[in-house]
Amino acid sequence: MTLVAGLRAAAYGVPFQPVGGVHGSDLAALNGWQKIRDPYGSGKDVYVIPAISPDIAVIHANEVDEQGNARVLGSPFWDHPLTRAAKRVLVTAERLVSSESLAARPELTLVPGFLVEAAAVVPRGAWPGSMHPLYEVDYPAVESYLRDEPGALEAHLAAAPELQ
C-alpha cells in the first residue's frame, strides 16, 4: 500500500502522498519515510511516501483496439494507479476488438488509448497466471519453472502458449 501511495503521488502530480498507518513498522526507518504533523491542526502524525513514477508500465488486458484503448474484466488490482503513474504504458491483450465495441461500454475501458504507447495481441499472455474469465492459474507450470534445476526456466519460456 505504501508502494501505491508512491504511485498515487506520481499520478496526482505531487512529490509525496500521505498514507494511513505505518506507525510502529521498521519499514519507515529502512526506507527513510518521513512523518509530518497535520498542518491543519488535528495533531495527527502522518507518513508521507515519495512519488514513484515507473519508466514503463506493462499491463495485460482482455481486449484492445487499434488505438490502444484497453478493457480489463474482473478486478483491476493496481492497473489504474500504475498506468497513471508511469511515464510510458504498454498493453498486451488477449484479443483485438473494434473501437465500436469498446465505445458501447466505455466504463469498462481501463486505459484510454491516448495514454498507451504500444499494444500487442498476445493470447494467453498472462500464462502461467490467470486471466479472468478466460483461464485459471496453471499451477503445474508455476511449479515446474520454480524448480531449482538446469533448464527449468528455459523450458518454461520455450513453452510459449501464446504461439499455439
Add this chain to the structure above:
Amino acid sequence: MDWTPFSHIVVNLARQIRPGEIAFSGVNSTLAMLACLLAKRAYDFHFTYLNVAGGVEPVPEKIPQSSSDPALVAGSPAIFGNEDFYDLCARGRLDLVFLGCAQVDGLGRTNVSVIGDWNNPKVRLPGGGGAAVMMPTARRVVTWRTEHSPRTLVEKLDFVTAAGNLQAVVTPIAVFQKRDGRLALESRNPQVALAEVTRRTGFRFDSSGARPTAPITARERAALASLDPSGEFEAAVRA
C-alpha cells in the same frame, strides 16, 4: 471428536468474526479465506466478507487453492478491488482483517520481511503486502501460524513489519488474545497440556483464565467438510 491442526486454526479464526462486521482476507491467506467462508455457512449472523480478489460477499462455485483467485469474486454484486479495500481500512471501516505472518511477538507485532539481519538475511520473506498500513488502521487484526514453535512465536522479532491492532493469534494448539497490551492465552487445544503450549511458545504470556478450546460444533464441522470435501486443505496443513 478431536481437533486437527487444520480444524483448530480454521474454526478458531472463524470464531473471531462478530455479527455485523466487515471482515477481510488477503493474499496467501487460504486458512483465513476458509474461515470466512466457514463462518458464512456455520453461523446465523450476518457479516460482510471482502477479499483481496475484489469479492464482496462472494458465493464461490468452487473453493480455490489461492486466496486471491478470481473464483472469490463469483456471485459478487460488486468488485471492491485493491484500492478500495485498502482505503476502506485506512479510514477505519474494516472491522476485522486477517493478516498472515512469519513471526509474531508477545506484543502482537509481526514480521513478514526477513529472518536474520536485513542486510545479511538468512531468509528473505515476501513482505507485508500492506500489513504495515492495515495493522494500525484496522479495528482488529487476527493472525495465525500452522507452526507453533519458539521460532514463529518469538520474544524478539528479527524485523517489525507491522504493529498496531493485532488482537488474536490462532495456532494448531492455542488461541491467544491481547490483554493489557500483551498476548495472553485464551484457550488451548484440549489434546495439549499447558506445559506444552508454554514450551513451544517463545514469548512469555499470561495463562490465567485459559480454558480448553470449546469443542467444534456440528455446524462448524459440517461447514468445514463442505469446504474441503477431498481433504486437500487439511493435508496441506499436515504437511
